[in-house]
Amino acid sequence: MGEQPSIVSDGQAVADLVSDSSMGAVDADANAGEDAPTASDDNQPVWRTVGRSAILRALVLPVSAILGIIITRVIIGNYGPGAFAQYGLLVGIGAMLPFTDLGISAAVVNALAAAPSDTKQEHVYRTLVAAIRVLVASAVVLLALTVALSVTGAWPTLLGAGLDPKHGSLAAGLCLGLIAVAVPVGIGQRALVGLGKNHVSIILQGLQSPMVLAALLLAIWVGIDAGPYVAAVAYAATFVLAIVSTVIVARMLPGNFGRATRDAPRIRSVHGEKVFDQAWPMLVQLVAMPIALQTDRLIISHVNTVSDLASYNLASQMFTPVAQVASAAAYALWPMFVRARTSDGPPPVSPQKTAWQFCGAATAMCLLICAVSGWLANLASGGKISLSLLLIAVFSVLMILQAAKNPLGMYMTDAPGLRFQAYMVMLMLPVNLVISWVLAKPWGPAGPVMGSIVGVLLFQVLANAIYVRRDLRRRFA
Known part of the structure; x- marks a missing residue:
């Protein structure tokens, strides 16, 4: 297991905001075939931030992978293959619940990124109030589900034979319970993106694997039989790091955050900001994207051979870090675009040109992986x-x-843009599924990947490019 469960999504990374001066207005005369103007000819601050994002993510990934291998060896060597099997099974619970924040992260990031001064602090306060309420409600539902599954003894039925007969149900309950209590304090990791301090979040995320390994070694040294509860240790580390990030945010927002936390229970007297116009499209993407991309494995499992599935899994492990690094770097642009949009200024960099630059960087990374793919596979x-x-x-x-x-x-990442992305993802799902199924038989494990290529190209790259082009023309015509 290369990475442990985390509240932070793979797409989150460093997001230092550029200075207000780099957001200054320029001549907004955009012709039909040209990009909209950008805020400054000197984009070095932007690219420093984006580059730092990619570098940090690229550093965390291999370290987490190496520590994950060590953790695997420690678990199997001290507690046996059964403990490791249960560990992988329970870690998968978190992967199946990427939507526990109900998409509220979009509203939090946008509110904080759009309020660099005190002029919009009331909006930030009310957004935080609404976000805390939504996250607490989500946590309560998850805790109720945890209790119901534990009391009824449904864990073995739900998770199957991979669950330890003696301690598995308790371990599963602890894992889901820790996921639940981590949801409200996870607001800190979302807020760090909007505050332009997500480098703190990604560094904290990188501490998770060392924490799990240290806890395991301590348990072995003391003589505690922690085998059935290793996954709970991983979720506990996530919970602790989420608390740390929330404390950091509270110190950065001493007025608004503390006030919002105190006033969140006062539902009748304190009204929160409207957040679901941004939350529901984000929620749709959080649910739909994993389905769209993970159905490839299910299709290969049904249509092709076990050997084909193994080849797909190995190739996915080798190439997925490219997308993770690119996503981490791109997240640095979110608050920059928000600040430019709310100040009616041009974006700090051209989204279209930046997309081409990301293409070039990803191509270079893929060529490198291709060159050593045989050695890596062996x-x-x-x-x-x-x-x-x-x-x-x-x-x-x-x-x-x-x-x-x-x-x-x-x-x-404004409400209309998020809605458009959500609609496109919903359209992509059936198209991706049908094409992947049709191509799986003649092309083997490459067939479903081809289906994903068609879906991403049509409904995300081209569709988003057309939307961005039209939006820039509308704003700067």
């Missing part, structure tokens, strides 16, 4: 799994398209 599988040139090629194309869509999507 190292990871001991020579038991080989990757075809076609599978390597289509994964490269998919990662390049995933990288290209990110700057465009970060520009489209």
Whole structure:
């Protein structure tokens, strides 16, 4: 397991805001075939932030992967394969619940990014009040579900034979309970993006694997049988880091955050800001995107062989970090675009040109992976799994398209833009599913990847590019 469960999504990374001077207005004469103006000819502050985002994410990924391998060895060596099997099973609970914040992160990021001064602090306060209420409600529902599953003894039925008969149900309940209590304090990690301090969040995220490994080694040294509860330790680390990030945000917003926390229970007398116009489109994407991308494995499992599925999994492990690094870098653009939009100024960089630059960077990374793919496959599988040139090629194309869509999507983070993205994702789901199923038989594990390529290209890259172009023309005509 390369990474432990985390409240922070893979797409989150460093987001230092550029100075207000780089957001200054310029001549907004945009012709039909040209990009809209950008805030400054000197984009070095922007690219420093984006580059730092990518570098930090690129550093965290291999460190987490190496520590994940060590954790795997420690679990299997001290507690046996059964404990490791349950660990992987319970860690998967968090992966199945990416929507626990109900999409509220979009409203929090936009509110904080749009309020660099005291002029909009009331909006920030009311947004935080609404967000805290939504997150607490989500936590209560998850806790109720935890109690219901534990009291009725439904965990073995739900999770299957991989659950330890003696301690598995308690461990599963602890994991879901920790996920639940981490939801409200997870607001800090969302707020850090809008505050332009998400580098703190990604650094904290990088501490999770060391914390889990340290806890395991301590338990072994003391003689505690922690085997059935390793996944709970991972979720506990996530919870602690979420608390730390929330404390940091509270110190950065001493007035608004404390006031919002105190007033959130006063539902009748204190009204929160409207947030669901931004939350529901984000929620749709949080639910739909994993379905769209994870159905590939299900299709291969039904249509192709176990060997094909193994090849797909290995190729995915090799190339997915490209999309993760690109997403982390792109998140640095979100608050910049928000601040420019709310001040009626041009974006600090052209979303279209930035998409091409992300394409170039992703292409370089994919070429590097392609060059060493044979060695990596042999190292990871001991020579038991080989990757075809076609599978390597289509994964490269998919990662390049995933990288290209990110700057465009970060520009489209107001309510209309988020709605458009949600509609496109909903349209992409059936198209991706049908094409992937049809191509799986003749093209093997590369077929579903081709389906994902068509879906991402049509409904995210091209659709978002058209939307961004029209929006820039409308704003700066």
